[in-house]
Ligand SMILES: Cc1ncc(COP(=O)(O)O)c(C=O)c1O
């Protein structure tokens with residue numbers, strides 16, 4: 001059985017070129033980049049080269065890149081770091097209801113410390129209203145944190161418009177770009193961003209490395225205190241192999257961003273149109289056009305997503321329902337919920353996240369298998385049968 | 397995460413469907429997740445001659461429904477009433493902790509069907 005991995009919004013395989021670039025930094029070049037001797041100098045140069053590659057992908061100065069251990073750390077450093085550094089100026093933060101838990105939980109934590117947080121709602125397509133965001137600003141607002149692309153639906157927020165609003169009101173603006181990076185063009189100057197978090201393992205670099213862009217002049221309190229690494233913004237000896245991998249992944253993403261996006265969009269659209277055509281009463285969750293090219297979140301009424309995923313898994317196909325971290329908990333996803341999707345539709349939502357390795361044959365394999373799975377589960381579902389009965393009476 | 401038994405019953409669920417003119421029909425909606433199971437019984441001389449089910453739920457719920465149906469076919473109504481949720485879960489080789497509530501659907505829906513049958517007979 002051919003295994004098909006379509007859960008690239010959860011994590012990605014390390015790209016072969018990235019792996020290749022990392023290998024020498026485990027044994028050959030192992031020095032601590034903060035050391036003055038030859039071993040440190042070698043890795044010091046590699047560290048700065050990686051920093052330049054990350055900076056180029058998002059159009060910032062290399063000095064504005066802080067290497068972290070993951071996307072969650074970047075979000076936490078941005079949000080808690082700015083909140084603490086600006087405490088004297090105000091205590092209000094604006095974010096959205098559909099952020100990743102890394103942002104939501106950091107905001108909840110700050111609420112316990114006396115901060116006030118506005119969680120903006122989204123419409124049924126998962127879109128944010130920028131006027132509502134502007135209206136939520138008070139003279140106490142010190143930070144706006146809005147994700148670039150939603151991890152569950154792929155919906156893209158109007159980051160450039162929000163950046164203009166934030167700049168107009170002179171409020172610090174952070175975005176969680178963990179899903180956007182490498183998939184859509186990201187430019188911190190155009191978007192007038194002050195902070196932006198990225199994660200290695202979503203773009204073909206390994207787990208355990210990420211970066212936070214911090215605009216020059218933005219002060220933030222570190223989460224990790226210790227040595228002077230990363231200009232005192234993040235202590236701890238650098239994860240050099242990981243950082244080199246992140247640099248290479250960013251370089252590769254810069255090089256073929258548009259090609260990859262176009263290719264994945266064609267595959268995603270083929271999957272989406274094929275499923276909608278083959279399965280009645282199915283619907284796409286998320287924005288029809290303002291969406292990551294690789295993401296499809298789709299519901300099949302009358303059945304449960306978990307059962308669909310199990311059947312797919314047995315045929316070697318890996319997809320997911322919502323956020324990977326939530327797959328053990330009950331109830332539906334907070335993202336689909338916030339969009340006001342009908343609960344039974346919401347319960348059947350599953351997410352495909354296409355990646356570099358996926359081919360048209362993979363998509364066709366899913367198109368061949370999934371309609372049968374849905375049919376089998378609907379045949380089992382009391383709701384499906386009752387719906388048929390209700391229709392019959394209505395027609396007679 | 398699921399045992400081989402669970403996977404087996406989930407992949408090839410026994411007794412899925414509906415019995416026309418069933419002697420007893422019962423259903424249960426899970427209070428923790430909203431999932432739902434419906435049971436249809438054919439009873440002869442106090443013995444469950446046939447059982448069919450429809451389930452809207454996760455893999456564990458579907459496997460529990462199937463296992464339950466296998467466990468009670470041919471049994472007396474009293475034996476079926478004595479069947480517990482734990483017995484269903486045990487017969488499946490156990491369920492992961494967050495999925496234990498899913499097996500509740502099966503025995504509860506069965507007991508509803510039996511009670512409805514008995515109420516109609518009385
Ligand atoms: C939008 C978003 N933000 C943050 C994260 C957290 O990233 P990491 O797993 O690197 O901590 C994820 C990954 O699940 C994500 O999708």
Ligand code: FES
Nearest residue numbers: 429431454457498
């Ligand atoms: S999660 Fe609802 S029955 Fe299992």
